[in-house]
Amino acid sequence: MAVMSYRQALHDTLRAEMLRDPDVFLMGEEIGRFEGSYKITAGLLDEFGPKRVRDTPIAEEGFTGAAVGAAMLGLRPVVEIMTINFSLLALDQIVNHAAKIYGMFGGQKSVPMVIRTPGGGGQQLAATHSQNVELFYAFTPGLKVVAPSSPADAKALLLASIRDNDPVLFLENLALYNTKGEVPDGDVAGEIGRAAVTREGTDITLVAYSRMAHVALQVAEKLAADEGISAEVVDLRSLRPLDRPTIIESVKKTSCAVVLEDDWLTYGIGAEVAASISDGAFDYLDAPVRRVAMAEVPLPYAKSLELAALPSANDVVTAVHQTLDAVGRRSVGAH
Amino acid sequence: MTTKGGSNVATTSRRRPARSAKNSEELLGYYRQMLLVRRFEERTAQAYTEAKIGGYCHLNLGEEATVVGLMAAIEERDYLFTNYRDHGYALIRGMDPGRVMAELYGRQDGVSKGWGGSMHLFDTDVRQLGGYGIVGGQLPLAAGAALAVSYRDGDEVVMCQMGDGTTNIGAFHETLNMATLWDLPIVFVVVNNHLGMGTTVEMSSAEPELYKRASAYRMESARVDGNDVIAVRDAAKVAVERARKEQKPYLLETVSGRLKGHSVVDPAAYRSKDEVEAVRAQDPVAALHDALVDGKVADADQLAEVDAEVHRIVKAAVEFAEKSPAPEVSSLFDYTYASPVPNDSRRLPADPLFPVGA
Numbered sequence: 102m103a104v105m106s107y108r109q110a111l112h113d114t115l116r117a118e119m120l121r122d123p124d125v126f127l128m129g130e131e132i133g134r135f136e137g138s139y140k141i142t143a144g145l146l147d148e149f150g151p152k153r154v155r156d157t158p159i160a161e162e163g164f165t166g167a168a169v170g171a172a173m174l175g176l177r178p179v180v181e182i183m184t185i186n187f188s189l190l191a192l193d194q195i196v197n198h199a200a201k202i203y204g205m206f207g208g209q210k211s212v213p214m215v216i217r218t219p220g221g222g223g224q225q226l227a228a229t230h231s232q233n234v235e236l237f238y239a240f241t242p243g244l245k246v247v248a249p250s251s252p253a254d255a256k257a258l259l260l261a262s263i264r265d266n267d268p269v270l271f272l273e274n275l276a277l278y279n280t281k282g283e284v285p286d287g288d289v290a291g292e293i294g295r296a297a298v299t300r301e302g303t304d305i306t307l308v309a310y311s312r313m314a315h316v317a318l319q320v321a322e323k324l325a326a327d328e329g330i331s332a333e334v335v336d337l338r339s340l341r342p343l344d345r346p347t348i349i350e351s352v353k354k355t356s357c358a359v360v361l362e363d364d365w366l367t368y369g370i371g372a373e374v375a376a377s378i379s380d381g382a383f384d385y386l387d388a389p390v391r392r393v394a395m396a397e398v399p400l401p402y403a404k405s406l407e408l409a410a411l412p413s414a415n416d417v418v419t420a421v422h423q424t425l426d427a428v429g430r431r432s433v434g435a436h
Numbered sequence: 437m438t439t440k441g442g443s444n445v446a447t448t449s450r451r452r453p454a455r456s457a458k459n460s461e462e463l464l465g466y467y468r469q470m471l472l473v474r475r476f477e478e479r480t481a482q483a484y485t486e487a488k489i490g491g492y493c494h495l496n497l498g499e500e501a502t503v504v505g506l507m508a509a510i511e512e513r514d515y516l517f518t519n520y521r522d523h524g525y526a527l528i529r530g531m532d533p534g535r536v537m538a539e540l541y542g543r544q545d546g547v548s549k550g551w552g553g554s555m556h557l558f559d560t561d562v563r564q565l566g567g568y569g570i571v572g573g574q575l576p577l578a579a580g581a582a583l584a585v586s587y588r589d590g591d592e593v594v595m596c597q598m599g600d601g602t603t604n605i606g607a608f609h610e611t612l613n614m615a616t617l618w619d620l621p622i623v624f625v626v627v628n629n630h631l632g633m634g635t636t637v638e639m640s641s642a643e644p645e646l647y648k649r650a651s652a653y654r655m656e657s658a659r660v661d662g663n664d665v666i667a668v669r670d671a672a673k674v675a676v677e678r679a680r681k682e683q684k685p686y687l688l689e690t691v692s693g694r695l696k697g698h699s700v701v702d703p704a705a706y707r708s709k710d711e712v713e714a715v716r717a718q719d720p721v722a723a724l725h726d727a728l729v730d731g732k733v734a735d736a737d738q739l740a741e742v743d744a745e746v747h748r749i750v751k752a753a754v755e756f757a758e759k760s761p762a763p764e765v766s767s768l769f770d771y772t773y774a775s776p777v778p779n780d781s782r783r784l785p786a787d788p789l790f791p792v793g794a
């Protein structure tokens with residue numbers, strides 16, 4: 102087990118998969134000569150050449166669609182879209198084509214491809230460069246959407262995504278690239294569609310994914326240390342399929358939940374999680390499910406405004422307090 | 437018959453196909469295929485009006501010579517992508533007429549098992565990789581297929597059909613650009629029937645001679661009379677050979693007309709009588725019929741016998757479709773994912789997400 106960054110885990114996994122399977126190739130803007138906007142593909146052009154590390158024109162719809170077509174003939178393209186904001190130009194190819202080809206043609210052709218793309222605000226990039234629109238993809242049957250938060254999961258889920266026979270949107274996050282963690286050695290693929298309980302607890306469940314799964318863990322540690330509150334953390338890891346059973350099991354144990362997300366609240370992924378909890382664990386709930394999400398504005402450039410709009414650890418602590426206060430459980434204190 | 441570099445397309449002489457054909461057998465074969473498209477589409481329109489076929493339904497009436505000429509130029513190993521106006525291509529490419537009709541009927545034996553309908557005919561066996569309902573959506577896919585061919589050093593060619601209106605979509609420009617940059621073995625075919633729904637080429641395209649657009653991508657291109665099956669075939673062969681031997685993309689524009697509305701339900705009220713007359717006067721099936729008779733390749737009785745044979749095929753296709761059962765509701769979740777996955781939601785609208793009391 103080596104300790105490495107999320108970035109390194111992605112890089113090493115791409116490289117290993119390219120060595121393992123000659124059908125795996127990469128395409129995207131600036132992934133070759135420039136070595137990737139976030140350097141995930143550094144060195145790969147030198148090692149594998151331009152056929153397998155293909156720099157594309159700035160044509161998100163065109164090259165994403167070309168990857169779909171290549172996948173239809175059995176190759177395994179891994180597309181990098183510079184950020185999820187630009188994936189909106191490829192929405193037709195992802196939602197209307199990649200996601201539909203297997204079903205619409207009666208199962209005759211699958212589309213084994215991966216679209217890697219980072220999301221995330223907090224870099225003062227203003228409204229068009231700071232969106233988390235993974236919901237659009239998670240909403241769509243036929244796609245699989247994974248959002249690993251740790252280096253270990255980045256590796257395990259990228260292996261699984263590349264080997265999967267369906268199109269997978271692989272969500273990364275700018276804030277995660279430099280985070281470090283232990284990564285198991287060897288060829289261990291994860292399973293798409295399974296959430297993880299990343300911290301056990303008894304008082305309240307925090308459900309989150311991607312960057313907010315880190316925030317959830319930090320908050321849980323702090324609550325335990327400062328107030329003796331025992332929070333359980335569920336890291337969704339997969340947004341479609343959504344692992345409802347793991348969420349429900351946790352809420353049945355804790356009877357309270359706060360859902361964290363880095364996107365807009367209304368109709369968001371947290372809304373789906375909260376609705377699922379009400380459906381599957383209503384009788385166990387002691388308090389309404391609260392959601393912590395971004396302010397519902399196009400993200401501003403000014404630091405003060407951007408910080409105010411993004412969900413923070415303090416916002417989560419407040420939501421936990423409000424939830425436990427509502428049922429008079431905070432004063433219970435340490436177990 | 438093919439134009440390069442700018443002048444207008446020549447109009448078909450009614451006798452030309454007979455004169456330029458290598459042999460009469462071949463020409464009769466094309467006539468039979470064009471007639472199959474014609475009769476199949478006429479029967480399709482009827483079935484649609486009887487509400488046996490649902491959804492949208494776009495016919496190839498008036499484009500038969502283009503369809504047959506193009507299909508004569510590609511080989512079995514080649515791949516085809518088309519838009520939603522795909523019935524004729526499916527039939528001539530070699531899909532079973534009964535299974536095509538069953539797809540239009542939304543039945544279990546349809547080529548896409550009833551999941552795609554009229555706009556989405558697909559058959560891996562004949563390498564027709566789909567009709568696509570989003571205008572221009574098939575272009576990047578076709579380029580990707582060509583990329584896969586070249587990745588594997590294959591010698592297959594991808595043909596990608598589209599309508600004239602498609603040349604104004606962003607994907608058209610993105611795809612042609614990539615095709616040249618990456619030396620893709622692909623032939624783009626613009627079937628110019630002068631109309632995208634009710635919008636004319638002149639209304640929608642700053643350069644209405646569409647083959648010229650290829651020059652922006654350093655791509656060879658040509659314009660050909662789409663009512664002349666031999667001219668289409670020969671022009672397409674040039675394009676296909678170039679794609680195969682030199683790994684270079686090509687843009688071919690075929691110029692024909694749409695005999696009916698955009699889809700079966702469209703009465704085409706936006707067209708004047710004169711316009712419709714002009715298209716009728718160019719009817720490629722009638723023209724080839726007359727040319728065959730005039731050229732003494734076949735007499736009218738022989739051609740009537742071909743027609744009768746085609747009618748029998750179409751009748752059998754309809755009977756097959758009528759008999760094919762509707763897909764089982766239990767198969768509803770069979771084609772969401774190719775790789776099974778835990779926690780995939782498989783519920784009908786009234787099913788509870790979690791059983792009550794569990």
Ligand SMILES: Cc1ncc(C[n+]2csc(CCOP(=O)(O)OP(=O)(O)O)c2C)c(N)n1
Binds near residue numbers: 571632698
């Ligand atoms: C992206 C998109 N926009 C609009 C439509 C609606 N639509 C369907 S067919 C069509 C006209 C297309 O014309 P053309 O490309 O010339 O093809 P033709 O119908 O003549 O074969 C339009 C606007 C669509 N299907 N997809």
